Structures are given as C-alpha cells and as structure tokens.
Amino acid sequence: MSDANARISDIVNSNDVVLFMKGTPLFPQCGFSSRAVAILDHLGVAYDSVDVLQDMEIRQGIKSFSDWPTIPQLYVKGEFVGGSDIMMEMFEAGELQQLMQDAQVAKAE
C-alpha cells in the first residue's frame, strides 16, 4: 500500500463522515464541491473535510483509492458513498438521510 493510500485509509476510518473536496466548506473552489457541502450542511451532520488542492498526494491518491476519477468524494464510516451527483440523487430520494441515521453519525454542533 502506498503512503497516500495509507493516509487516506487512516482519514476515512478515523472520521464518521469525510468529504474530500476542492477548497473548504466556507470557501469551496468548485461548484460540485459546493453542492456537496450544501447537502451535508442541510442534513445537519458533523463532518470533516479534506481540501485536496492543498495536498497533491491525496488529490491523486483518492482517485485510485476509490476507483473514482472525480472530486468531491463522500465517505461514511469508511465506506465510499459517491460524488456530488450521487449525493444529490440520494438526498432527493431521502436515502442519504437514512444512511446517516443508520450509521448513527453525530449531529453538527
């Protein structure tokens, strides 16, 4: 396992909800990342974010880690959920709320 893989694995396993994104929740640098943040904020769950623009190793590594070529990427309890299209479809179907409930993730402060 490469260093990047080990680091990513550590991040997704030590946080219940993690969003790998471009920019930060306050200052997203991409429309898709911005949409992903809006969905998580709307759900009111506590989450951590990783700004891939600040870390080239993770920016490249995350694509092979999940076999997914684009960012943002959402992980819940170590499992890859999807990118912003999937988040939006799941949110609209009520499935993302259910997933968060089933995973018993904490509410945002």
Added chain:
Amino acid sequence: MAGPVQREMENLLEAAFSPLRLEVINDTARHHGHAGDDGSGESHFTVVIESAAFAGKSRLERQRMVNRALGDIPGERVHALAIKAIAPGDTA
C-alpha cells in the same frame, strides 16, 4: 457545433451502452472564468444516458460504468462531468 471531446464522449458512450437516449451537454459556457475553465471550451459537461445496461445496477455502479467507458476523459481531460445514468423503467 459539438467539439472534438464532446463527439468522442458521444461515440464512446454510444459504443459501450447502445443507449436509448444520450445527451452530452456542454456546460462550459456557464462556467466561464471559473476554476477549471481551461479555455478549451470543453471543460464542463453533463451526460444524460438511458440504457438497459444500467438495469439492476446501483448508482455507484452506473457512474463507474460511465466513467470507465470514458477512459481518461473524466477528471483528467474534462474538469467537471455530471452524470445521470438511467435504466428504462426507472422511477424518478
């Protein structure tokens, strides 16, 4: 007029999925000057595709199938790609 990347995406998706419906929409103009706009005029796309190949597949699997069919286009040659993959008879 469709640009070369758009045509390539259409050809790849057509070949991979024999879609009942295929729309490759170039959204680049809406993102002019935004991060990721590389000046090529082909940096942001939306794909709407309906194919029997997606029946019984999860959202994740459908998007993986589309991404795979497009090779190095998503994330590398095209900055942003929104994908809506539908199976015939899907409710939504």
